[in-house]
Amino acid sequence: xxxxxxxxxxxxxxxxxxxGFVTDIDxxxxxxxxxxxxxxxxxxxxNEPKWMLDWRLKSFAKxxxxxxxxxxxxSFPEIDYQDIYYxxxxxxxxxKPKDLSEVDPKLIETYNKLGIPLEEQKVLAGVxxxxxxxxxxxxxxxxxxLEKLGIIFCSIGEAIQKHPDLIKKYLGSVIPPGDHxxxxxxxxxxxxxxxxxxxxxxxxxxxxxxxFRINAENTGQFERTLIIAxxxxxVSYLEGCTAPKRDDNQLHAANVELIALEDAEIKYSTVxxxxxxxxxxxxxxYNFVTKRGLCAGKNSKIxxxxxxxxxxxxxxxxxxxxxxxxxxxxxxSVAITNNFQQADTGTKMTHIGKNTKxxxxxxxxxxxxxxxxxxxxxxxxxxxxxxxxxxQCDSLLVGNQCGAHTVPxxxxxxxxxxxxxxxxxxxxxxxxxYYCRQRGLSHEEAVSLIVNGFCxxxxxxxxxxxxxxxxxxxxxxxxxSVG
Amino acid sequence: xxxxxxxxxxxxxxxxxxxxxxxxxxKGEVHAIMGPNGSGKSTLAxxxxxxxxxxxxxxxxxxxxxxxxxxxxxxxxQEGMFLAFQYxxxxxxxxxxxxxxxxxxxxxxxxxxxxxxxxxxxxxxxSKASDLGIxxxxxxxxxxxxxxxxxxxxYEILQMSILNPDLAILDETDSGLDIDALKIVTDGxxxxxxxxxxxxxxxxxxxxxxxxxxxxxxVMVNGSIVKSGGSEIAAEIEKDGFQKFQ
Numbered sequence: 197x198x199x200x201x202x203x204x205x206x207x208x209x210x211x212x213x214x215x216g217f218v219t220d221i222d223x224x225x226x227x228x229x230x231x232x233x234x235x236x237x238x239x240x241x242x243n244e245p246k247w248m249l250d251w252r253l254k255s256f257a258k259x260x261x262x263x264x265x266x267x268x269x270x271s272f273p274e275i276d277y278q279d280i281y282y283x284x285x286x287x288x289x290x291x292k293p294k295d296l297s298e299v300d301p302k303l304i305e306t307y308n309k310l311g312i313p314l315e316e317q318k319v320l321a322g323v324x325x326x327x328x329x330x331x332x333x334x335x336x337x338x339x340x341x342l343e344k345l346g347i348i349f350c351s352i353g354e355a356i357q358k359h360p361d362l363i364k365k366y367l368g369s370v371i372p373p374g375d376h377x378x379x380x381x382x383x384x385x386x387x388x389x390x391x392x393x394x395x396x397x398x399x400x401x402x403x404x405x406x407x408f409r410i411n412a413e414n415t416g417q418f419e420r421t422l423i424i425a426x427x428x429x430x431v432s433y434l435e436g437c438t439a440p441k442r443d444d445n446q447l448h449a450a451n452v453e454l455i456a457l458e459d460a461e462i463k464y465s466t467v468x469x470x471x472x473x474x475x476x477x478x479x480x481x482y483n484f485v486t487k488r489g490l491c492a493g494k495n496s497k498i499x500x501x502x503x504x505x506x507x508x509x510x511x512x513x514x515x516x517x518x519x520x521x522x523x524x525x526x527x528x529s530v531a532i533t534n535n536f537q538q539a540d541t542g543t544k545m546t547h548i549g550k551n552t553k554x555x556x557x558x559x560x561x562x563x564x565x566x567x568x569x570x571x572x573x574x575x576x577x578x579x580x581x582x583x584x585x586x587x588q589c590d591s592l593l594v595g596n597q598c599g600a601h602t603v604p605x606x607x608x609x610x611x612x613x614x615x616x617x618x619x620x621x622x623x624x625x626x627x628x629x630y631y632c633r634q635r636g637l638s639h640e641e642a643v644s645l646i647v648n649g650f651c652x653x654x655x656x657x658x659x660x661x662x663x664x665x666x667x668x669x670x671x672x673x674x675x676x677s678v679g
Numbered sequence: 680x681x682x683x684x685x686x687x688x689x690x691x692x693x694x695x696x697x698x699x700x701x702x703x704x705x706k707g708e709v710h711a712i713m714g715p716n717g718s719g720k721s722t723l724a725x726x727x728x729x730x731x732x733x734x735x736x737x738x739x740x741x742x743x744x745x746x747x748x749x750x751x752x753x754x755x756x757q758e759g760m761f762l763a764f765q766y767x768x769x770x771x772x773x774x775x776x777x778x779x780x781x782x783x784x785x786x787x788x789x790x791x792x793x794x795x796x797x798x799x800x801x802x803x804x805x806s807k808a809s810d811l812g813i814x815x816x817x818x819x820x821x822x823x824x825x826x827x828x829x830x831x832x833x834y835e836i837l838q839m840s841i842l843n844p845d846l847a848i849l850d851e852t853d854s855g856l857d858i859d860a861l862k863i864v865t866d867g868x869x870x871x872x873x874x875x876x877x878x879x880x881x882x883x884x885x886x887x888x889x890x891x892x893x894x895x896x897x898v899m900v901n902g903s904i905v906k907s908g909g910s911e912i913a914a915e916i917e918k919d920g921f922q923k924f925q
Contacts, residue, residue: 627768631822634728634764635782635838636756636789645781649772649821 215469219306224285225415229278232256235384238283242353242387245360255373255383262377268511268540269569269601272445272482280447281415282385306409326351326390326406328419338402348393349404352420355391362393366424370453370490370517378484378511382451386420389450394429394460403659405434416447423453425460427493432463432659445473445508449484458493458520463501465658466514467666470506475564477536480508487514488544491523491552499526500543501657503666508537513571515544518552518583525554528654532647532670533566533598542572542603547580547613556587559651562598569601574615576608584614591621592650594643644671681706681877682727682846687738689726696722698902700738704846707874711888712881713913714899715921720881721765723899724850727879728762729755743845756782757789759845763835763852770822775834776804778822779841786842807840811867829860836867843871848879853887865890885917898924 226237235256239249264275286300326349342349348359356363373383390406408419425431448470454462464487473480483506489498500514516525527543545554554574562568574585591600602619624646632642648655648670658666682704689697696719704710714720726733727740729752740747743758750758770778784794795803808818813833823831832852839847849868853861868878868891880891888896888910896912897904898921905924906912 625768628770630730630752631764631768631770632778633752634756634762635779635842636753636785637781638753638785641781641785645773645778646770649770652772 215471219302222286225281226283228281230256230280230282230385234282238385238387241283241285242356244353244356247360247364248356251368251373252384255380256385258374259377259380259384262374262380264377268571269567269603270509270511270538270540272509272538275447275482277381282418283387284415326404328388328390328406328408342400342402345398345401346395347398347400348391350391352386352389352391352422355422359391359393362424363391363422366422366453366455367420368453370455370488371451371486375486378449379451379486382418382420382449382486385416386418386451389419389421389452390423390433390435391421392423392431392433394425394431396426397428398426399429400431403432403434405436407436416449419448419450419452421450421452423462423464424455425457425462425496427457428459429457430461430463432465434465434467434659436467436469445480445482447482447484448507450486452485452487452514454487454489454498456489456491456493456496456498456523459495460493461497461499462489463499463659464489464514466500466502466504467658467669468502468504468506468510469669472506472537473508473535475535477508477565480537481506482509483507483512484509485512487512488517489515489525490517491520491525491549493523494520494549495522496520497524497526499524499528499657501528501654502530502541503655503658503669504529504531504539504541505669507539510537510539510541512541513543515546516554517546517548518554518580519548520552521549522551523549524552527554527556527558528657529558529570530561530651530654530670531559531568531570532561532563533568534563535566536564537566539567540569540571542570544573545575545585547574547576547583547585550579550581550583552580552583554583554585556585556589557653558587558589559654560589560591560600561594561647561650562591562600563594565597567599567601569603571603573605573607575606576610576613576615578609580610580613582612582614583610585616587615587617587619589617589619590650591619592624592647593621594624594647647671681708681743682879683739683741685739685741687726687740688736689722689733689738690736691722691733695736696733696902697726700903702897702904704877704879706877708895709872709878709880709891709893710895710897711891711893711913712879712897712899712904713883713885713916713921715925716883718899719902720883720899721850724762724848724879724881727755727848728752728760753785754789756842757786759786761839761842761844761847763832763839763847763849765851765854767823767826767831767835769824769826771824773822775818775820775822776801779804779838782838783841804841808837810870811837811840812863813837828855829857832856832864833860833867836864840867840871844876846877846879847871848881850881851883852880853882853884861887861890885913888913900924 226234235252371379373380392404394400456462470481470483491498498516504510518525525545531539531541533539543556556572558570560568560570570589576583589602593600600621606615628646629642648667655663655666684702687697687700712720780800787794893910896908896910898906
C-alpha cells in the first residue's frame with residue numbers, strides 16, 4: 197500500500213457524522229434500571245391491557261435466568277442493565293398527537309434536519325413514514341390513504357389497543373421471547389416500533405418506512421416491529437436510524453418479526469446509521485438486533501436488504517424460516533466498518549418446505565482498525581426436498597489494520613439439497629485506483645467509486661427512492677467530510 | 680516547449696530502468712518510441728502519468744509550464760495528460776457512463792470551466808462512441824469488465840476522445856489487436872489529432888506506424904534513447920530489428 201493511499205485512509209478515519217446533534221426537549225423517564233416496576237411503568241404509560249403486561253412480565257422472568265450469547269466475534273465491556281433508562285418520551289406524550297399541529301415544533305425541526313419532513317406534501321412521493329423518537333411514535337404519514345385499502349400501518353403501541361387479535365396471534369410467534377437474552381429483554385421492555393398488516397390480495401402501493409431516532413442520554417431503545425402480509429399481498433418496508441454523538445455507549449435491542457402467508461411477499465430494507473463512535477472508539481450504539489421472517493405459506497417470499505454503516509457494535513442476523521413449499525428467502529447485505537467499529541452480521545436460512553430457495557449476497561468492507569465478520573447458517577431439514585441455497589460472501593479490506601472474517605455454517609439433513617458457496621477476500625486494488633486517478637478522479641473519489649461498485653449487487657436491491665441515498669451514505673462512511 | 684524531459688534517471692526496486700533520458704515534444708507533434716521488450720518504454724509512460732512505484736534519481740520534466748513532479752496523478756490528468764493503458768484494469772460494478780462523466784467534470788473544474796450536465800454528456804458519449812464504432816450497449820457495462828482485449832483498447836480510445844487530452848500517451852495500444860481493431864483504434868487517434876495536441880506512441884512493432892504517421896521516431900534501448908529521426912527509422916527497424924542499436 198503506497199503512502200498516498202494511507203493518507204487518504206487517515207482522513208477517512210476522521211469520519212464526520214452529520215446526524216450527531218441533540219434535540220433539547222424535556223423528557224419523561226422512569227427510574228434507571230430494569231425491574232418489574234420499570235415494566236409496569238412502561239405498560240402504564242402505554243395504557244396497555246393486562247394481557248400485554250403479563251406477557252412482558254413473563255418475558256422478564258425468562259430474561260432473568262438467561263445469559264447474553266457470547267459466540268460472536270465481538271469484544272465489549274459487560275452491559276450494566278441497571279444503568280440504563282428503559283423509557284424516554286417528550287413530556288406530555290401520554291397520547292400520540294392527533295396531527296402535526298399537536299407536535300412540539302422542536303420535534304418537527306429535528307426531523308427536518310434529518311431530511312425526513314413530516315408534512316405529507318413534503319414527504320418523498322410514494323413513501324409513508326412512521327417516525328419513532330426515543331420510546332414513542334411521533335407521527336405516521338399517509339395513514340388515511342392506506343386505510344382505504346384496508347392496510348394497517350401504525351405504531352405497535354396503537355396496534356395493541358386497536359388490533360389485539362392480530363397482536364395476540366402473531367407477536368412472538370416468529371421470535372419467541374425465550375429465544376435468547378436480547379429477545380427476552382426486548383419482549384419485556386419494548387416501547388415503540390411499527391405494525392403493518394396487508395390484507396389478502398392487496399399490493400401496498402407505496403413504500404412503508406419507519407425512521408428511528410435515539411435522542412435522550414443513557415436511554416436504551418427497544419423497538420418492536422411486526423409485519424404481516426396476508427395471502428397474495430405485497431409490501432416493501434424500509435427503516436432508517438440515527439442517534440446523537442455521545443461519549444457513552446447506548447443500547448439498541450430491536451426485535452422485528454415478519455410473517456408472509458401463501459403467495460405473499462415482504463421486502464424489508466434497512467439503512468442503519470446509528471452513531472458509530474469517534475475515531476478513538478469512544479461512544480457509539482450497541483446494536484443487538486433480532487430480525488426473523490417466517491415464510492409460512494406456499495410460494496411466499498421474504499427478502500432482507502441491509503446497509504449497515506453505523507453503530508460501534510452490530511450483532512444482527514436477519515433470517516428466514518422457509519416453511520411453505522416453494523418459498524424463497526433472500527439476504528442482501530453491505531456492512532461497512534471504520535475506526536474501532538465491530539460488526540458480526542449475516543443471516544440464517546432454515547429450509548423446511550419442499551423446493552425452497554435461498555440466496556445470500558454479503559459484502560463486507562473494513563477500514564481503519566475495525567473488525568467485520570460475516571456469520572451465516574444455512575440448514576436443510578429432513579423434508580426440504582430439492583431445496584437450494586446460493587451464498588456469496590465478499591470482503592474488501594481497505595488499509596492494513598482491519599480484519600475481515602467469514603464464518604459460514606451449513607447443515608443438511610436432506611441429500612437432494614443443492615448448496616453453492618462462493619467467498620472472496622481482497623484488498624483495495626492499487627491498479628484500479630491508479631486507473632481512476634489517471635482519468636482525473638481524486639484519490640477519495642476513486643476509493644468511493646470502487647467501493648460503491650463492490651456493493652452494487654446489494655445496493656440495487658434497495659427501493660429506488662433510497663438507492664441514491666444509500667450510495668451517498670456509503671461514500672460518506674468512507675469520506676473524511678460531508679459534502 | 681510542451682513536454683521537456685531532461686536527463687531523467689529512474690529506478691524501481693534497486694534496478695535502474697531509465698538512464699539519463701532526454702526527450703522534447705512540441706505542440707502538434709506525433710512522436711513514436713520503439714524499442715525491444717524491457718527497454719523501459721512502459722516505465723517512461725508510467726513515470727509521466729505519475730505512478731508512485733518509481734524512484735526518480737535525477738532529471739526534470741516540464742509539462743505545459745509545470746514542474747511535472749509537483750503534480751500528483753489526477754492533477755496531471757486534469758492538466759491534459761492521458762495514458763491509454765497497455766492492460767486496462769477491470770473495475771466491476773462501476774458503470775462507464777458516470778465514471779467518464781466524473782472524469783470529464785474533474786478536468787473542467789480544474790480548468791475553471793462549467794461542468795457538463797447529465798444530458799449533454801450522454802449525447803457527447805453517444806456520438807463519440809458511434810464515431811469509433813462502439814455499440815451503445817457497451818456503455819451500459821462496468822469499466823473494462825468482461826471486455827475482450829480489442830474492446831478494452833477501443834474503450835481506451837473512446838475515453839481519450841471524450842477527455843480530449845493535450846498530450847496522449849499510447850502504451851503498446853497495438854498489442855493484442857487484430858488488423859480490423861487496429862484500424863478502428865488508429866482511425867480514432869487520427870481523428871483526434873490537431874495542431875494543438877501531441878501524441879507519444881509507444882510500440883514494439885512497426886505495424887502501428889503504417890496507420891499513424893509519426894513526425895519523429897525514437898529508438899529506446901536499455902533505458903536511453905539511442906537514435907532519433909523520421910519515419911525512415913521505423914522501416915530500418917522492420918528490416919533489421921533492434922539488434923544494431925544495442
